[in-house]
Amino acid sequence: GAVVSQHPSWVICKSGTSVKIECRSLDFQATTMFWYRQFPKQSLMLMATSNEGSKATYEQGVEKDKFLINHASLTLSTLTVTSAHPEDSSFYICSAVKYNEQFFGPGTRLTVL
C-alpha cells in the first residue's frame, strides 16, 4: 500500500498565530513530498517540493519565510504557516512519492479568523 496521512484534518486559528501541519507516509519511506494549496472552487496549486535532509524548493510566488517546510525524516514533512492571516485560509494537501508516483493525503482545512 501507499497511505499518506495529514494532521490535523482541520484547524481554526486566530490571525497572527502560527499553525503546523504534518504529513506522514504510513507504510513507505518518501524522500520527496509535495505541498499543495487549494482555494474554494479552484484547482490544486503546487506550493513546494520537500526533500528529506535538504531545503525545500518553493514555487514562484510562494513565500518561503511564511510557509516553512521541514522534512526531517523519510516519513514526515511539516508545513508551518507563520503569522497566519485570513487570506491563508485554504485546503492544504500533501503528497508523498513512492516509485516515482504521488500518493496524496486527505488534506487539512485551515481557517484563520
Add this chain to the structure above:
Amino acid sequence: DAKTTQPPSMDCAEGRAANLPCNHSTISGNEYVYWYRQIHSQGPQYIIHGLKNNETNEMASLIITEDRKSSTLILPHATLRDTAVYYCIVRGGTASKLTFGTGTRLQVTL
C-alpha cells in the same frame, strides 16, 4: 509538461458509462497521461495512467488516440460515489511533479 484541456462539467446517469475527454495536443513522446479524481474536501485519488496503449484497471479504462493528442477516461458503470472533479495530467516519465488543471466536474445523478 504539456497542457491539457477538459470540459468544465459533465453529467452522467447512474449505471451508465461516463466518458471523460481530455485534449493534450502538445504531448511529447516520453510523457504519460495520468488521471486523478478529487471527491469534495478530500485529497486527489489516483485512477489510471498510460503512455500510448489503452489501459484498464478495476476503476476505469483509459483510451489514448493513436496520435496521442487526446484521451478518454471511461468509468464503465458510474455510481453516485463517482461524483467528483476529474483531472487529466500529462507528465514526463521520470518526473513525479504534477500540474493540476481545472479538471472536469462529473455529476452522477439518479
